[in-house]
Amino acid sequence: MNNPLPPKVAVVGGTRGIGAAITSTFVTAGADVLLTGRSVPEHVLEALRGAGRRAGQTVEGLALDVTERDFAQRLAESARTSLGGLDVLCLNAGVFPNKPLADMTHADVREVFATNVESQILAVAACVPLLRESGRGRIVLTSSITGPLTGFPGWSHYGASKAAQLGFMRTAALELAPYGITVNAVAPGNVLTEGLQELGEAYLAQMAATVPLGRLARPQEIADVVEFLAGERASFITGQVVTVDGGQTLPESPEAVLPTGTDAPS
Template sequence: MTQSLKGRSVVVTGGSKGIGKGIARVFALSGAKVAIVARHPDQAEAAAAEIGHGAFGVVGDVTSLASIESALEVAAKRSGGIDVLCANAGIFPQARLEDMTSQQWDEVVDTNLKGTFHAVKAAVPYLKTSDQGRVVLTSSITGPITGFPGWSHYGATKAGQLGFMRTACIELARYGITVNAVMPGNIVTEGLAGLGDDYQKTMAASIPLKRLGRVEDIGHAALYFASKEAGYVTGQTLIVDGGQILPESLEALA
């Protein structure tokens, strides 16, 4: 599987931190040519320098179709095309429903859901020319399966990504392009750290494997979907959560 990504051109949106950087690192270590797309050039370049292995930064904002089209054009010119798009860019600011403003809702939808559409639409012309065209979405267990106070907007976008995927994979199948989604549970990132130690300890206690996930855990799942070996897998999801969604209550883990 690793060998099938060697020399392939991979674009990771939102790749300068968190899960995106973990995905980018796994692909780079597998020999892929990785473009890290982020809104801030200094963050994109810093992540690329940290990862090494030929990774490079590209400026792009998924909320703007023109911006992400420009970013992918740069990435394609530098890498000789695009074989894999990891549509990972996402935000999750907390706001409870009673306090949430329309602007807060729109900001999350524009990045997480519309941003997915923009990134995939911009990538299709390049993926059509690849013999291993792949789209991997970073969804979540939050929304499609679980809920959490303060994340109604986030959960709606993550569920929406799966609805988008199930039609997009049909439309793009004629070009040999697959579209799949990874659904992370609680993964240790900068954003999760901001929720505090008590939150992390509580979440770890509710997971059968008794630990939070690593960003590389999501990267390896994305790597599978992007591989040659997964060429007959499309429109599917892979939950990577340490078994978090399985217990009916904490009593099941006693």
């Protein structure tokens, strides 16, 4: 059974990693897409347009810095002018600089919260009129297990921002429910993105060893969940978080993660 997508989608931070996979998934499904990021290379847009399956499909780019004061208004205005409206808003922008608490500064905290929390609140607020006009609005936030479910040294500001993001999501879901707009989040574990790869092979191996399924997630596996939440079959789901972590948050100790290929206990 297909999961029909509304025809117009805005994706923020979609040029790399999870955002890129979400964008590609929507385009392949035939959606019109406004792809945003600090920069949107033309070759990326051309590749996406080549993946489209519908005649006359719109795939446009909009360079945005989500920490700038007017970005949310520009996003909403561009969605109206480029796509003619908005059905699905997927917000993926996020930064995770490593900084121990002893070295934390006001600027460090401000950078993370401005990108990970404030930008999402402002983008949703600016796009509410368009989503109301749609009559079937969907908002999907990319969160994380770090903060809401787990912690990691050096990422206290990141974890706090992701927990705050979900607090916003739940209240937004209540406020927007009367208009038929759903607000949900996906909480990935460790995903094999460019940003994570920059942390080095030793870190990747360490993280994979903590996942019961024995590997890190692929960006497409997160995009598949986002596609479901943005589709018609998720029309009665709102204010919820879907954890996609390969079981990473299940073990109560490292010893509970069996080596890959181990036979189940008899």
